[in-house]
Amino acid sequence: xxxxxxxxxxxxxxxxxxxxxxxxxxxxxxxxxxxxxxxxxxxxxxxxxxxxxxxxxxxxxxxxxxxxxxxxxxxxxxxxxxxxxxxxxxxxxxxxxxxxxxxxxxxxxxxxxxxxxxxxxxxxxxxxxxxxxxxxxxxxxxxxxxxxxxxxxxxxxxxxxxxxxxxxxxxxxxxxxxxxxxxxxxxxxxxxxxxxxxxxxxxxxxxxxxxxxxxxxxxxxxxxxxxxxxxxxxxxxxxxxxxxxxxxxxxxxxxxxxxxxxxxxxxxxxxxxxxxxxxxxxxxxxxxxxxxxxxxxxxxxxxxxxxxxxxxxxxxxxxxxxxxxxxxxxxxxxxxxxxxxxxxxxx
Numbered sequence: 218x219x220x221x222x223x224x225x226x227x228x229x230x231x232x233x234x235x236x237x238x239x240x241x242x243x244x245x246x247x248x249x250x251x252x253x254x255x256x257x258x259x260x261x262x263x264x265x266x267x268x269x270x271x272x273x274x275x276x277x278x279x280x281x282x283x284x285x286x287x288x289x290x291x292x293x294x295x296x297x298x299x300x301x302x303x304x305x306x307x308x309x310x311x312x313x314x315x316x317x318x319x320x321x322x323x324x325x326x327x328x329x330x331x332x333x334x335x336x337x338x339x340x341x342x343x344x345x346x347x348x349x350x351x352x353x354x355x356x357x358x359x360x361x362x363x364x365x366x367x368x369x370x371x372x373x374x375x376x377x378x379x380x381x382x383x384x385x386x387x388x389x390x391x392x393x394x395x396x397x398x399x400x401x402x403x404x405x406x407x408x409x410x411x412x413x414x415x416x417x418x419x420x421x422x423x424x425x426x427x428x429x430x431x432x433x434x435x436x437x438x439x440x441x442x443x444x445x446x447x448x449x450x451x452x453x454x455x456x457x458x459x460x461x462x463x464x465x466x467x468x469x470x471x472x473x474x475x476x477x478x479x480x481x482x483x484x485x486x487x488x489x490x491x492x493x494x495x496x497x498x499x500x501x502x503x504x505x506x507x508x509x510x511x512x513x514x515x516x517x518x519x520x521x522x523x524x525x526x527x528x529x530x531x532x533x534x535x536x537x538x539x540x541x542x543x544x545x546x547x548x549x550x551x552x553x554x555x556x557x558x559x560x561x562x563x564x
Contacts, residue, residue, distance in 0.1 A: 233246070236248055355437045453550070457546040
């Protein structure tokens with residue numbers, strides 16, 4: 218898989234750091250101890266400032282005028298243009314201010330650890346992951362899911378700061394995102410540098426993480442005790458990965474021969490992962506509903522190919538295809554836990 222990590226020509230380094238683990242594609246800085254936010258910014262090559270200037274227009278007469286409504290953003294260290302057209306009211310959120318969001322969380326709860334951070338493209342998008350204290354434990358406690366907050370922001374005007382609670386199953390690095398009881402695992406933060414707003418949003422994310430992790434632990438342990446046959450796993454995968462109403466109608470009629478080759482290949486790959494991956498042969502996953510859920514999340518995390526790292530990030534964490542399909546799988550598993558195989562009856 219390709220990558221889109223920023224390469225800083227001035228320093229000759231990639232803008233990425235990781236604690237202990239091998240960094241993305243072997244690029245970036247690998248450090249042995251968890252850094253402070255100040256250290257993390259430097260390790261990740263994020264110690265640059267963003268500025269905004271008005272766009273200029275060249276008129277046929279040869280005159281040049283400055284726009285009063287259209288601006289561009291750029292890095293002050295290398296003058297790389299990040300956003301070509303942002304509005305006059307667009308407020309720049311500096312990288313250090315994004316880290317200040319996490320520092321606000323530290324003030325509300327001990328134990329948060331910066332694990333990765335970096336920049337994509339020219340530096341127009343940055344991301345930070347921080348590990349929260351505690352775990353989600355399934356079964357006898359050997360199946361562990363770590364709790365993370367993932368934060369990203371764009372300097373090109375394409376979006377606000379986005380912070381997501383992202384549980385990751387250790388054994389296979391599956392992201393186990395799920396929304397519960399009308400709650401989302403994502404908080405979007407306005408581009409403001411106000412300390413009060415940062416603190417309010419930080420506490421909101423911490424409350425979200427605490428609530429979701431407690432509920433998920435109970436749900437996943439219940440699913441690990443619910444048995445499901447191989448044929449039912451395949452049906453669940455088909456429904457979770459169903460891309461449109463046309464495909465759903467064919468599944469409903471049992472017209473598998475009319476399904477697209479692309480869809481059938483996708484289902485086959487996810488089902489093969491469900492049946493053969495070592496991570497699917499554990500006490501908590503083999504023949505269980507929890508294993509069926511992991512079959513879908515594991516397919517997108519560990520099997521499916523992506524154009525580059527940014528595309529994978531978008532799909533898994535930022536509301537893309539994988540996150541949507543994981544939610545479908547979660548809802549189907551919740552239905553199976555309640556009603557059994559009746560969820561596969563369309564009439």
